[in-house]
Amino acid sequence: MAAKPGRYYSGQYSPLVGNSAAFYSNNELDQYDDHARKAYGVPAPPGDDHPLNQYGSQDRQQLTYDNLTSLKGPLPQRPHKAGWSRRRKCVVFGSAALLLVIIIAIVVGVVVSVTHRSQPFNFTLSNAQVTNQTAFSLGGATHNSPNDTTDGVGVGADAYTYYQGVASNFPPASAWVSFEDMWNSNLQVFKTSCKANNHGPNNSDQMIQDIMDAIQNRSSVSLVDHRFILAVILQESQGCPRAGSTTSASGVVNPGLMQSHNGTSYNSGHSADSILAMVQDGTQGTASGGDGLVQNLDMYGSPYSAARGYNSGYIPKSGDLSEAAGATACYVSDVANRLTGWVYAASKCPGGT
Known part of the structure; x- marks a missing residue:
């Protein structure tokens, strides 16, 4: 073969x-x-x-x-x-894809931020003032300049007393601490409350200053005592502009520092303006007709009755301010204690924290 x-x-x-x-x-x-x-x-x-x-x-x-x-x-x-192995290709192309996603996210974030900042923030300053003279005699309103920050009895006591019943059972304005001491005692609350309550980043020093400036500004115009405004801010949001909104059964949204009636929410692109708008909403009322402290002081005279009205929308027929009236039972007692120096002490209000 x-x-x-x-x-x-x-x-x-x-x-x-x-x-x-x-x-x-x-x-x-x-x-x-x-x-x-x-x-x-x-x-x-x-x-x-x-x-x-x-x-x-x-x-x-x-x-x-x-x-x-x-x-x-x-x-x-x-x-x-x-040539490249399959594993090397996966690593290289996977890394490239991840880098592309990161770049796109950064670009989108920048665009959104720039757009957010470039949009105008429109709100009209209010001239609403307290006119009920009883409110001036009982302390919710004042003709004194808010620049006087040493008003009051000093620092007070970080203690909690449970107040209940009618307005006369609550501490008089002569027992309130000064604005300066009340502010300084709660400064750490302003610095930590946002994260502590899962509302996002804590306030910057500038935001905290903007809150103080807004309180002083609106107090000067509205004649509402700056200590009363500060106490309500602490009660409603612990001083966090990013505090989440609540919504009532009727669909009313309550956002921000003072949880105002269909009011302004915090706008990071216009931080100072939105903070001023929130304080205005809670102090002088909202554009949608929601009552602020001015309207409640005019209606009830007493700062404690005004606090109940602000929280619940009305005063119960019994006149007992410790009744929840569809809202928070401890609200008025808490505000009274904040005005007399309470910061961290345990609450003695039944059902309180």
């Missing part, structure tokens, strides 16, 4: 070890004929008598590593194509 053209083991299949044999079909060996010749510099076999042709005489020829290496030395492995 005439010998077939030579065939060579190229390394594509499992390597042979020592003299152990492996069998490969002519078809499999055909795939690497040219490769083997080029690797060894061997020309195509000229005829049946070429020494390499002894390995192509049968359809399945037994080849050993020793047979092949004796011809021209060990065959080199089939060269690998240059």
